[in-house]
Amino acid sequence: MEFAEKRLENQHLYQGKMIDLDLETVALPNGKKAQREIVRHPGAAAVMAVTNDQRMVFVEQWREPLQQVTCEIPAGKIDSRDDSAEAAAWRELNEEAGYTATKLTLQSRFYSSPGFANERMYLYWAENIQPVNERLAMDPDEFLRVHLLTMAQAQKQIDAGLICDAKTLLAVEFWKAKMRDVN
Amino acid sequence: MEFAEKRLENQHLYQGKMIDLDLETVALPNGKKAQREIVRHPGAAAVMAVTNDQRMVFVEQWREPLQQVTCEIPAGKIDSRDDSAEAAAWRELNEEAGYTATKLTLQSRFYSSPGFANERMYLYWAENIQPVNERLAMDPDEFLRVHLLTMAQAQKQIDAGLICDAKTLLAVEFWKAKMRDVN
Numbered sequence: 001m002e003f004a005e006k007r008l009e010n011q012h013l014y015q016g017k018m019i020d021l022d023l024e025t026v027a028l029p030n031g032k033k034a035q036r037e038i039v040r041h042p043g044a045a046a047v048m049a050v051t052n053d054q055r056m057v058f059v060e061q062w063r064e065p066l067q068q069v070t071c072e073i074p075a076g077k078i079d080s081r082d083d084s085a086e087a088a089a090w091r092e093l094n095e096e097a098g099y100t101a102t103k104l105t106l107q108s109r110f111y112s113s114p115g116f117a118n119e120r121m122y123l124y125w126a127e128n129i130q131p132v133n134e135r136l137a138m139d140p141d142e143f144l145r146v147h148l149l150t151m152a153q154a155q156k157q158i159d160a161g162l163i164c165d166a167k168t169l170l171a172v173e174f175w176k177a178k179m180r181d182v183n
Numbered sequence: 184m185e186f187a188e189k190r191l192e193n194q195h196l197y198q199g200k201m202i203d204l205d206l207e208t209v210a211l212p213n214g215k216k217a218q219r220e221i222v223r224h225p226g227a228a229a230v231m232a233v234t235n236d237q238r239m240v241f242v243e244q245w246r247e248p249l250q251q252v253t254c255e256i257p258a259g260k261i262d263s264r265d266d267s268a269e270a271a272a273w274r275e276l277n278e279e280a281g282y283t284a285t286k287l288t289l290q291s292r293f294y295s296s297p298g299f300a301n302e303r304m305y306l307y308w309a310e311n312i313q314p315v316n317e318r319l320a321m322d323p324d325e326f327l328r329v330h331l332l333t334m335a336q337a338q339k340q341i342d343a344g345l346i347c348d349a350k351t352l353l354a355v356e357f358w359k360a361k362m363r364d365v366n
Contacts, residue, residue: 003243003244003245003252003326003327003328004245004252005245005247007247013196013197013204014196014197014204016206016220017218017220018220018298018299019220019222019299021196021197021204023199024247026247028324028326029245029326030326032323032324034324035200036247036248037199037200037201037202038247038248039202039222039248039299039300041299044298060186061186062186062187062188062212063294063297063298064188064190064207064209064219064221065219065221065222065294065297065298065299065300065301066294066297066301069186069187070294070297072297077298108352109347110347110348110349110352111246111248111249111253111347111348111349112295112296112348112349113295113296113300113302113348113349114246114248114249114253114255114347114348115201115227115246115248115260116201116202116222116224116248117222117248117296117300118248118249119296121349140215141211141215141217143186143211143212143213144186145186164292164293164294164297165293165294165295165296165297166293166294166295166296166304166349166350166353167349169291169293169353170349170352170353170356173353173356173357173360174356176360177356177359
């Protein structure tokens with residue numbers, strides 16, 4: 001912990017719906033001061049959901065920060081309705097994709113962008129997925145379309161730039177590894 | 184593109200050293216309005232650098248947003264000194280790790296957190312790495328230590344939570360895949 005920075009001051013610059021922004025003043029290991037811009041995020045959950053015939057569930061949606069449509073695995077932030085990351089994963093699998101499962105297993109958890117954000121992503125593997133009987137209502141500002149893609153189709157969407165975010169690329173890599181273990 | 188949101192207004196909330204924060208008002212596909220918090224980031228480059236004896240280069244550093252030390256592959260934002268993502272990758276490989284290579288090849292590029300940030304990460308594979316003769320000066324507020332880890336050691340650091348960010352987990356997965364292709 002000899003590298004640890006010591007927080008001297010924390011200025012709240014913005015409190016938003018999805019994120020907050022703070023500006024910290026820290027003491028560096030050499031005693032000097034520096035400033036750190038920090039995006040605070042409640043964390044998020046994502047689900048790798050593969051059908052019996054080996055197709056993974058993706059959601060196509062507009063991403064305003066990127067100014068493009070993306071294909072991502074079902075995911076969303078952990079919010080006040082969720083008492084755990086796993087609860088958020090179950091909710092998003094239903095809400096965004098219209099699927100449920102017999103079990104969700106934590107496959108990995110990671111920070112998306114450790115240089116400036118504390119967002120942590122919890123990535124689950126879903127067992128025995130099937131369409132839900134009762135689908136939860138989506139957020140009123142969400143518009144998306146569900147796609148079931150084989151691994152070859154997913155690879156095409158990576159090459160085409162539609163699958164283009166870290167969690168989804170990791171999900172595809174983990175899926176490949178699982179397929180290899182099975183075969 | 185039927186999902187596309189239309190930007191109606193963009194309010195600059197914060198202009199920082201590493202990131203800016205904007206609040207956009209958009210028109211949704213159904214004509215209603217919504218707000219989008221968007222972190223603007225110049226993009227970043229990261230390097231998978233593996234020695235001849237099959238050890239990957241990691242840098243240990245304090246991450247103030249996470250309040251912990253992490254082990255990550257060498258990486259940094261694309262800044263005014265860089266005329267490309269690749270230039271940033273060469274620079275960070277030298278500055279942070281003290282290594283150079285005969286060639287850098289783009290392995291993957293991805294968005295870290297597409298829900299609220301436009302940060303794009305360019306991930307390079309380095310060929311034939313070797314220690315540099317002349318090391319570039321580090322940023323004055325950077326303190327870090329270089330580690331060369333075998334794949335088994337890297338896996339231990341994943342299990343221990345020190346390797347804990349998306350780009351580094353992806354780098355380890357790509358490394359595994361390359362090792363399998365060779366063997």
